[in-house]
Amino acid sequence: MSERAAPFHCPYCGEEDLRPGEQGHGSWECAACNRGFRLKFLGLLARGVRRADHEGDEQT
Numbered sequence: 001m002s003e004r005a006a007p008f009h010c011p012y013c014g015e016e017d018l019r020p021g022e023q024g025h026g027s028w029e030c031a032a033c034n035r036g037f038r039l040k041f042l043g044l045l046a047r048g049v050r051r052a053d054h055e056g057d058e059q060t
């Protein structure tokens, strides 16, 4: 799995005009709203892949 994760849309304005930022690894710049942000992969979730459809089970 690659460390590189490329966002498809700016999380702030939703535009797709993104380019790699100058702040180092994982940083991106949005040309539309002039924001810089950083993506960081936090690791796989401890709960794993599970469907949530039994959340809130009711005991009768």
Ligand SMILES: [Zn+2]
Pocket: 010, 011, 012, 013, 014, 015, 030, 031, 032, 033, 034, 035
């Ligand atoms: Zn933006």
